[in-house]
Amino acid sequence: MGQIQVEKNAGGIEGLCVIQPTVHGDERGYFMETYNENDMKEAGLNLTFVQDNQSSSSKGVLRGLHFQKNYPQGKLVRVIRGSVFDVAVDIRQGSKTYGKWYGLELSEENKKQFYVPKGFAHGYLVLSEWAEFCYKCTDFYHAGDDGGLTWNDPAIGIKWPDVIGEYSGSGSAAGYQMSDGTPLNINERDENWPGLSGQNTPA
Numbered sequence: 001m002g003q004i005q006v007e008k009n010a011g012g013i014e015g016l017c018v019i020q021p022t023v024h025g026d027e028r029g030y031f032m033e034t035y036n037e038n039d040m041k042e043a044g045l046n047l048t049f050v051q052d053n054q055s056s057s058s059k060g061v062l063r064g065l066h067f068q069k070n071y072p073q074g075k076l077v078r079v080i081r082g083s084v085f086d087v088a089v090d091i092r093q094g095s096k097t098y099g100k101w102y103g104l105e106l107s108e109e110n111k112k113q114f115y116v117p118k119g120f121a122h123g124y125l126v127l128s129e130w131a132e133f134c135y136k137c138t139d140f141y142h143a144g145d146d147g148g149l150t151w152n153d154p155a156i157g158i159k160w161p162d163v164i165g166e167y168s169g170s171g172s173a174a175g176y177q178m179s180d181g182t183p184l185n186i187n188e189r190d191e192n193w194p195g196l197s198g199q200n201t202p203a
Helices: 037-042
Strands: 004-008 017-021 023-026 029-032 051-058 062-068 075-081 083-090 101-107 113-116 120-126 130-137 146-148
Touching: 062 083, 075 083, 075 101, 075 120, 083 113, 083 130, 101 113, 120 130
Parallel strands: none
Antiparallel strands: 004 017, 017 113, 023 029, 051 130, 062 120, 062 146, 075 113, 075 130, 083 101, 083 120
């Protein structure tokens, strides 16, 4: 027991949790528990996960902001290679922090995990040359249930680190790049999500 430290309500947004596991290391390497149900329950996180996912992306790839409309998922996310800037946006109708965002760097070095509960849009930007991203979900993926918000909606105002460019009225990656010249790599679907004001977000 006691193998994690949990920062609750990260960024002043109820439900978001930053989790720091205890790392046991020596000259041979390290060991850590990446998930322990008892420790999570002791921290007040009574969660049931039903699906694990993993993705691999190169520098400048931006994925998001995603949610499921009718089958919302809580996600416990971490990075096992490289680093990303991970973001959650509160889209819970009636929430006092509706439309607010919080972001943090997740990396293989800091080994932090981020719990994003149901009722949030989620996305991330790859900061390293390559990154492998893992996450546990509280519900299954349901094809056709996808929802999203544009990553650069000025009404949300996410400050993506190391990104240069100006909002031109859409989610297009054109005109944006990272400080070293790496262009943002965003798929067509993510470029065309509506902004917060034009989205029917889940209750």
